[in-house]
Amino acid sequence: MKIEVNQISKSLGGMHTLDEVSLNLNQGEFVVLIGPSGCGKSTLFNIIAGLIEPDQGSISIDGQDWTGKTGRISYMQQKDLLLPSRNILDNVSIPLVLKGMSKKAAREQAVAFLKDFGLEGFGNYYPRQLSGGMRQRAALLRTYLQASDILLLDEPFAALDAISRRSMQIWLKELSARYTASVLFITHDIEESLLLADRIYLFTARPARVKMEIDLQNKDYDQMERLQLKEEILVILEEENRTQD
Amino acid sequence: MKKSAQTTAKLLPLLAVLFFILLWDAGVRYYNTPAWILPSPGQVIKSVFTIHELLLMHTATTLLEAGLGLLLAMLLAVLIAVLMDSIYWLKQALYPLVIISQTIPLIVLTVLFVIWFGFGMLPKILVVILVCFFPILISLINGLESVDDDQIQLFRSMGAGRLAITKMVKIPAALPSFFSGLRISATYSIMGAIIGEWMGAEKGLGYFMTLAQKGYQVDQVLAAVLVICLLSLLIVKIVDLMEYIFIPWNRWQMKG
Ligand SMILES: Nc1ncnc2c1ncn2[C@@H]1O[C@H](COP(=O)(O)OP(=O)(O)O)[C@@H](O)[C@H]1O
Ligand SMILES: [Mg+2]
Numbered sequence: 319m320k321i322e323v324n325q326i327s328k329s330l331g332g333m334h335t336l337d338e339v340s341l342n343l344n345q346g347e348f349v350v351l352i353g354p355s356g357c358g359k360s361t362l363f364n365i366i367a368g369l370i371e372p373d374q375g376s377i378s379i380d381g382q383d384w385t386g387k388t389g390r391i392s393y394m395q396q397k398d399l400l401l402p403s404r405n406i407l408d409n410v411s412i413p414l415v416l417k418g419m420s421k422k423a424a425r426e427q428a429v430a431f432l433k434d435f436g437l438e439g440f441g442n443y444y445p446r447q448l449s450g451g452m453r454q455r456a457a458l459l460r461t462y463l464q465a466s467d468i469l470l471l472d473e474p475f476a477a478l479d480a481i482s483r484r485s486m487q488i489w490l491k492e493l494s495a496r497y498t499a500s501v502l503f504i505t506h507d508i509e510e511s512l513l514l515a516d517r518i519y520l521f522t523a524r525p526a527r528v529k530m531e532i533d534l535q536n537k538d539y540d541q542m543e544r545l546q547l548k549e550e551i552l553v554i555l556e557e558e559n560r561t562q563d
Numbered sequence: 564m565k566k567s568a569q570t571t572a573k574l575l576p577l578l579a580v581l582f583f584i585l586l587w588d589a590g591v592r593y594y595n596t597p598a599w600i601l602p603s604p605g606q607v608i609k610s611v612f613t614i615h616e617l618l619l620m621h622t623a624t625t626l627l628e629a630g631l632g633l634l635l636a637m638l639l640a641v642l643i644a645v646l647m648d649s650i651y652w653l654k655q656a657l658y659p660l661v662i663i664s665q666t667i668p669l670i671v672l673t674v675l676f677v678i679w680f681g682f683g684m685l686p687k688i689l690v691v692i693l694v695c696f697f698p699i700l701i702s703l704i705n706g707l708e709s710v711d712d713d714q715i716q717l718f719r720s721m722g723a724g725r726l727a728i729t730k731m732v733k734i735p736a737a738l739p740s741f742f743s744g745l746r747i748s749a750t751y752s753i754m755g756a757i758i759g760e761w762m763g764a765e766k767g768l769g770y771f772m773t774l775a776q777k778g779y780q781v782d783q784v785l786a787a788v789l790v791i792c793l794l795s796l797l798i799v800k801i802v803d804l805m806e807y808i809f810i811p812w813n814r815w816q817m818k819g
Contacts, residue, residue: 367720389722399717403735403812412731413721444812464721 319381320345320468320500326365326375328358335361337525338375343468348494348501350511352551353521353529354559359504362526363393363472366502379468393470396477398457400445406456407432407441413464428463434493435459451482458490462499469494472504487513508551512544520551523558530554602782610782611789617771618790624766626794628684628759629752632691633798636748639692640699641741648707649729658704665697669758677763687759687767694755695748702744706737739813742806749798753791 321343328336335358343349351359364370366377368388376385384390392413400409407425414424432438435455445453454474461469475483491514494501505511511518512534520530532547539547584604590596591603598606611618647654672693676686710733718728760769768787775783807814 364716369716369720388720392717392720395713395717397711397713399711399714401714401732401735403738403810412718416718416721416723416727446812 319343320347320379321366321502322378323362323366324376324378326362326372326377328361328365328370328372328374330361334525336365336372337527339521339526339528340375341519341528341531343500343502346498346500347535348491348503348514348516350503350505350515350518351521352505352508352511352518352555353526354523354555355506357521357524357558358526359521360395360472363470363502363504366470367391367393391465391468391470392461393472394454394457394461394474396473398445398450398453400453400456400460402445405442405444406437406448409445410456410460410463413460428459431459431462435462436489449482450478451486454478454486455489462497466497467499469499469501469503471501473506474503475510476505476507483510490514506555508548508555511551512548518551520554521558523561529558599779599781602785606782607785607789610780611786614783614786618768618786621766621768621771621787622790622794624684625753625756625760625768625791628687628756628767629691629794629798631684632688632755633695633748633752635688636692636695636752637699637745640696640703640744644700644703644707645729645734647704648733649725654704661697661700664693669694670762673759673762676759682763682765687756687764690759691752691755694751698747698751699741699744702740702747703737706740707733709740710736738810739806742802742810745805746799746802749802750795752798753795757791 319342323339323341326336326339327334339362341349341351351362353359361370365372365385368377368384368386368390371386376383378384379390400406401412404412407428408421410431411419411421411424411428414427415421419427429441432441435458437452437456437459440448440452445456448456454477458469458471458474461471475486478486487510503511503514516533516535518532518534519528520532521527522529532551588604591601602610643657647657669690673686673690676689680686680689714732714736715728718732723731756767757769757772760767761773764770768791772784772787775781775787
């Protein structure tokens, strides 16, 4: 098991945000977390990345305890968070440099991936010279170079326009299969979750609990069943949204 | 189309200056103002040339004071800003003091500096530091604070320590606002030196102006003013050039 989230609870600013959340990510799996906005999904990612300590519970990665410890995995957000002061190649090599590699060696390692991430020839462009989609791919490469086996992606395509979002989804799906990375992916887009996921965790409104787990891998849904599933998720999310307000 | 709009924008201030000079010239001619009250622009220009050796000598002193003061103010401001940014209680303790320091009338300090440190360069440099320090410090602190929290969190999640975050994220992010503070300070630096010299000096444009003023040589006073304006512009342009060199990533616009 790549990631095991054990009974995580967390209060933020006196507000009960995560309530005994348990989930897992298996080797090579693409798992999507979906839930009402503000329920605590990003908070969960912060805990998995070690940025904040949970009040209760533990995080284990590859069977080792990583609760409250940073440096193993980082995650990618809606915002690309590329440094405007560095070109694309230097931006994506940052995690390698932080791990103690020399700048030159880090660049050499990173440059080999530019092609697969659709950034070939753009290594020495500054972020502001690139389109939103390209910047997101650069952010994804940076995340990948931080930890090539596990990717945590927090609504990475939410800020893109519909067409680039669609092509990014397809590209990511293909890439994660080829790189055999295990992916944990947050979205509030049901369409996106059905397209990408091997498995889906559906969250309740705050405090977030796992409401439902949907395994898409071992079933072959036809068009009709897919529509039904989508409808079912939508109904649950709407209901949860109401309880939150 | 766009290009011609840009040229117009550059030309307009020149035209405004030209218009003002013509108005001044016409006024002086029309009222027949005596030169010891207000000389014509032509007379001012002429005296720049007749006393250029004198002006050059005094300019060198003033420029040295202003340049040294600005440089020291910059180093001091960078040091204190980084310290204040990394140590929370230090910022809480010093920020009000920094603000209060700006409410002390400069003239009083200038006089005190002359009493304490005499007529040499030191008191002038101190005045320049005092004037230039504040804009740089405040803009740098704001720049360091402006960094997106998520950006810092991302670096933390990648295992970066405080030093690495300051170096890789905060300082580059603060550079643009640092330079806008520096630009303001640069325009003040010459003025600071002049004020220092005015209160008692043996050299410098401020000292020269007090002499000329006592002799009712208004054309020479204004000649010095002209030099001061040009010097200030020159320093600002140097800062612009430095900004261009040190922030290469802001030179390019996004494609498409
Ligand atoms: N540092 C914090 N202090 C207090 N409340 C916070 C903090 N961060 C997030 N929250 C709150 O916790 C809840 C969950 O936030 P978040 O995890 O970002 O939700 P999601 O990603 O599911 O939209 C929100 O209501 C948010 O306002
Ligand atoms: Mg979120």
